[in-house]
Amino acid sequence: MNNPLELLNFSGKRRLPVVLQTEMAECGLACLAMVASFHGHEIDLNTLRRQYPISLRGTTLHTLMQTADKMDFACRPLRLELEQLDQLRTPTILHWDMNHFVVLKSVSKNHIVIHDPAQGMRKISITEVSKHFTGVALELIPTPKFQPKNEVRKIPFSTFWQRTVGLKRAMVQVFLLSVGLQLFSLISPQYMQLVVDNVLLSHDVHFLKVLALGFLLLMVIEVGTTSLRSLLVMSFSSMLNIQMATNLFRHLIRLPLPYFEKRHIGDIVSRFGSLGQIEKLLTTGIVQAIVDGMMAIATAAMLFLYAPMLACVVMVALVVYAMIRFAWYRPLKAITEEGIITSAKENTNFMETIRATQSIKIFGKESQRQVLWQNRYADKLNTGIRLGKMKIAFGAINSFLFGIEGIVVVYIAAKLVLGGLMTVGMLFAFMSYKSQFTSKAVALIENMIELKMLGLHLERLGDIALEEPEVLDSGLLDAPKLKGAIRLENLNFRYSENEPLILNNINLTINEGESVAIVGPSGCGKTTLMKVMMGLFKPAEGTVYIDNMDLMKIGIGNFREQVGAVMQNDQLLSGSISENISFFDPQIDHARVEECAKLAVVAHDIAAMPMTYNTLIGDMGMTLSGGQKQRVVLARALYKQPKILFLDEATSHLDVALEQAVNHAVKQLNITRVIIAHRPETIRSADRIFVFTPQGLIEQPKMPMPEQKPVVPA
Template sequence: MFKKKVPFIEQAQQTECGFCCMAMITEYHNSTVSFHDMYERIGNGRDGTSLFHLKHLAEGLGYEANCFKIQEYDELYKLPLPCIIYWKEKHYVVLEEVSEHGATIVDPAVGRTKVKKEEFERDFSKYVMTCVPGERFVKKKRKSLWLPYINILKERPSLIINLVLLSFVLQLFTLGIPLLIQYLIDSVISPQNFNLLNIFLISIVFVVGFQFLFNIVRGKVLIVLENFLDKQMMSKFINHLLHLPYHFFLLRKFGDLLFRVNSLRMIRDMIGSNLIKGILDVGLLIVIFVFMIIKSPLLTLSVLAFTAINAAVLIATRSKVKEVSQEEIIANTEVQSIQTETLYGIFNVKTAGIEDKIFTRWKKSFKKLLKAYRKKENLNNYIQSVSSSIGNLAPLFTLWLGGYLILNNQLTLGNLVAFHAISNQFFGLSQSIVQMFNSFFVTSTYLRRVQDVLDAPIEEKHTDMKEITNLEGRIRFEDVSYQYTKYSPMSVENINLEIKPGQKVAIIGESGAGKSTMSRLLLGLHNPSEGKIYYDGVDLNNIEKSSLRRQIGVVPQDVTLFNKTIFENIAIYDKDISIEEVVEAAKVAQIHDDIMKMPMQYNTFISEMGFNISGGQRQRIALARALVHKPSILVLDEATSSLDHLNEKKVDDYLNEIKCTRVVIAHRLTTVMNADLIIVMDKGTIIEAGTHKELMLKAGYYSSFFKDIEPEHKLLAN
């Protein structure tokens, strides 16, 4: 009786091993959990997931989860398997089976592996988490990953029908060539029939000519199909991605999301050409097999034997190929990361004089990449050599055996040559099908990552939501608390606050006090975990978010500019914004004079990341961008730090004039002290609130903050 195996789920990046192990355990118990669900429950840090968080995740999914530290190998026999173990002090794997000789693990990076006892004891990091389905465990039906994409093909049935018919005809032409060769030998050369020789030439020209034309037409149809799939898949993915809540992006890395976007092209290739080709190849393989059986059952058996050996080699080495390929990907990612951060941080590299240290670090990483590349290529070379040798031996053996049959009058020479040609096709097709199966398996990994994005719900938008057109700027927080994931601590807690239209409110506090979370809540980028936020008396949950954000300007501390002209960066894709409005906003932001000194003025292109202008200019362009729409509410995160006291006052006067509600996060005293309300935050709560004068009289946190920077204030005053 076969023991049930743990289904393998491959990781797409190093930090996903914990999630992959949890997904494998869940699928083993005939259920399923999406990566999106796991992200939402516990998040996934930059450095991966801790065992503590995995335990919370397992309990949330209905498991009775327990963590142990195992000292002796024999203790593993007592554990309910499968379970998750900590491996090589940096990785999670699933322990599937334990015996006196060793163990079977399912590694998210490389697949199922048998490990000898000595090797296991060396790499096992002693920590274990068992997962036993509890009373709250609910089995969920698995959704097909491929079905939604295959359904896209149903939208253009004519393309699929044409592609299948053209491919089928091409395969018939391919089959026709060996038959023509048989005809040439048996009916033309052997009886020395010169009249039929010319007919053979015409037939060859006809077959090759039509094969050429059909190949051209099939290629064009395939290009149209691939373009259609690209358009449908990319449009759906990017549109969905853009409408996801901001919270989604905080839990995932930028590079990871780019990886998922790029994965769509691989999925497209798999569906558009490989899948259809694979199905047709299987059909042709069956036809060729029948043809070979009719010609010679004995020769067919010899071809099948060599085909089986070749397929076994490819399947047996698949996990090792994946392992070395993964090593190369990891090493390549590390090299690219060093190169990217070096180029982006070249200013710091030069000013610190650490060129040699950076080069040494890069060289060490690059050596690892070269080693991984050599390892992968050596393995591929070995596999290809074995496969090539089998591929060369098979037709030669067929000729030898066929020669024996001819000498015994059991086969004609024409039949042997035709069989030899078509058996080569059979061998090549079978190899292609095995490789397609491997590609299908790998592509499923990428498909899971893409589905993680598509499974995430977009920002709520229902018919009874109110679209705000003329926001006054009144904001009220009622007992608002927020946490990023279910098991993370509250970032802000029990916030009660009212901001009146036109008020200037300053938020101060140490790093990690909750200021950034407060600004995101104000912008409607986060929905409160508890409590309510009201804009002009309307609950945030009942407001159409896009209409709200269009009336809120924001200038973040880390400004992002696009690789477009200054005009386009300020107008930010709004065709209704005129050059006059852009110039007016630039003048208020005190950047107009700088722009006019540039060669192309407002048509000057800003380079990637805005490196061709100063940090102060970037900040003021972002301020102009926020002002050009004349917002009702403006959120400024150290946004006027590049302005001197006089220019900062000009901006402040303008905002007072248009009665714009301002929420300012700043440490600069001149920015804070004239605020109508100053909010002092510490550890996610408001500890003080009032005007500058009121807070100074309290002699609390703000007062000490003021005294710390008072010398700077006096210097500015002088």
């Protein structure tokens, strides 16, 4: 239950947050989240996306209004001229660049301030606005039903160490060693005071030797303790890192397919990289913050013990520093988040360019891609420059502040020494304690800032960690052995509740061992239907039955272990051909690999390669032709010895003779086959044919097919 006090705002000023989009097409939802949060309905994108899912096609103004209405907002769509922007009730949503939404925060004579879900807060001149604003705006006004509430879902910080074996013990050990080191630091100023007050004035050389040997021993112990602590931190940080990364990657790889289809790969990599900041804080940050706090209290006590007046000067300087530091937190967080986003965009652009090298060269677009990447890289550097300028400015203020403090402290301390209220040795000790206090107190404040900044990384990780993974296990103790019958009953599917149905009332029965071809124009839903049948997409309504059992009761994991598939965008991974056919089976059955290669009519091609089945291929199979790659992927599907085989344009890159050979070989297996194809030869090879029409999925009478002997390469 949310704390009601969190909803109170004593400042009286409402703040418009910046919410950056995660998926490629959710700028509309991000804008709604910003406006709702401004009016008191705190909600994050993950929660909003779960309640009102959208597709890759994005959000229309009509859909946005429907969603806003469900959130108890009255919508007022407007068409206006640029000069009328100052008449809008802010915050309001603007249509931008014909394919984007932003939130208008404020309007002045020469510029406007917007919160862009893709880039963050931006200050744009009126001239520049005219190039982007389409003239359409949407005002959102809370209705009487609107209730302020907090629906933000956060990852509990304890999530990251709950299951880490030995973490608490290691943290206690590091804490104790750190406390020991700080005790040594507390003792060290006494050496200078004793030497100045007791040795120099009395010329006691023997006492000087005793002091030197004693503090030398302390120094040796301190160095040993420091080394031991460093080794311990390195050990348990590695242990923590591998466990955290493994748990997160395990969760990531089990997320449903739509999650990956809606995100840029660079953004996913960037979010996963946020784990490093959390690991750093867990291993050293928390312990160090506690130790720094204790040390700051101890040294502050020593300062007041030596000279209360001087201690007050030091405290005033520290309070001013803390106020300035925390005042700069919000802009620092905004720039840091913008830096992460721009870096992710640059990484995505770089990876896309490398993957599309062939197309870029064919179309002669090297210079265009260079300029595009250069702009992304410049955006990243510019964000870094802004962050650097902020740090330089703060560093200058910091140096000036503590410089003034040092001058005042020395001035007052010198007067105290001249007045006989303080010895020279005490002055040296005080200055040493002051240095320790300042460094530890500043480090404590910095750790507190880092702890607050950690919320940014937790928010980014939340997009992965808070997403519900696929339920692969049905709970059945014995997974049923499939025979291969498929039945679809009243199946409907849409990408989001506000979009039209892609699949409407589909009813289909496929018998065990039967071959069925599904045909229709591009974009009619053939591949979507196949993905629903494989459990990659969840139907909006209706049920998929396998051998008269609900697919969900069988278990997606159990089902996929017994089916094979060749999809249009299937990829090969870095490794040998043998490893790819077996999908990196730890105990490769080489005889089965060769048999599957023969069935896929690729054995002859592999035999002609210098290293045959040990030939190494890239992560995208770049050493193979399109037809060879398709047949290796087919061999990979057959290696599983599936009861059902799904084929989506699986032979589109083959010539007619090879396609006939592959179809003939697969047909002899007597397994259930679901085929999507456009070629007449492939379609006629099926036992039955179903066609997507405006009236639904209809069976088409099969025309007789002349017998043709397949041509198999010698």
